[in-house]
Amino acid sequence: MLSVDDLHLAAGPRELVHGVSFTLTPGEAIGLVGESGSGKTLTCRAILGVPPPGVTVTGGTIALAGEDVSRYTRRQWDRVRGTRVAAVFQDPASYLNPSLTVGRQLDEVLRVKNGLSRRDARARAVELFASMGLHRPEHVHGQYPYELSGGMLQRVLIAIAVSGDPDLLVADEATTALDVTVQAEVLDLIAGLRERRRLSLLLVSHDLAVVAQLCDRVVVLRDGRVVESGPTRQVLDDPADPYTRALVADHREYGLDRLVTR
Ligand SMILES: Nc1ncnc2c1ncn2[C@@H]1O[C@H](COP(=O)(O)OP(=O)(O)OP(=O)(O)O)[C@@H](O)[C@H]1O
Secondary structure (H helix, E strand, O other), X not given: OEEEEEEEEEEOOEEEEEEEEEEEOOOOEEEEEOOOOOOHHHHHHHHOOOOOOOEEEEEEEEEEOOEEOOOOOHHHHHHHEOOOXXXXXXXXXXXXXXXXXXHHHHHHHHHHHHOOOHHHHHHHHHHHHHHOOOOOHHHHHOOOHHXXXXXXXXXXXXXXXXXXXXXXXXXXXXXXXXXXXXXXHHHHHHHHHHHHHOOEEEEEOOOHHHHHHHXXXXXXXXXXXXXXXXXXXXXXXXXXXXXXXXXXXXXXXHOHHHHHOO
């Protein structure tokens, strides 16, 4: 599904990611963890073909379903993004146009990406909103982003992300800004989608409890390198690397114990 092999990323002469490797099989969920600045977001953005301005892939490969996309042109990415890989990020409002209804924005994606007629796109959008757990989906369809709560906006963004039926969903701190109850609901939604759609999931979170709840395996990054990876239980219950041990120790007080024993 996804194979990242010896990935190097650099901003000019400064290398930021120094040979990261991991693989993700169909339907599997991997958590990318590590302290701030360890390279989680850069790695995800490279996988999505949207590295920050000035950052380039200087070595290694990123294979999506066996095809190396690491040097894809923008046009090649347009074909892949949304249909093979899609993403949700921390601040959903910033990914939506404030002057268009959320329904219209999903309709637009369905028309362009899936070639649906105006009427079919609207029907499909309402259906998608309903399957994201949005109540009164018809009504939500006609609402503007400012009328919706953070949790609802994230559900809208997830609907847009899965509308092209991708194989891989990248969720980078997607629930971080939400309050605890809403966070739990959105995590349930993502877990359900993964199961129903056989989505592979690459989840970035600073919250190990979230990773423990959702992920089969964990990859621990430090300063742009993988320090440890393995099954979630093994890495979080019995970390081999001192850095992972420190990360886990920091989280003990936040209820990791409770969540890791699923
Ligand atoms: N556009 C950029 N130009 C130069 N350096 C950058 C750029 N973006 C990120 N970096 C640097 O790359 C390193 C990794 O950043 P990255 O955003 O991937 O970390 P992260 O693990 O996602 O951290 P956080 O949890 O804070 O988001 C950091 O040292 C950061 O300062």
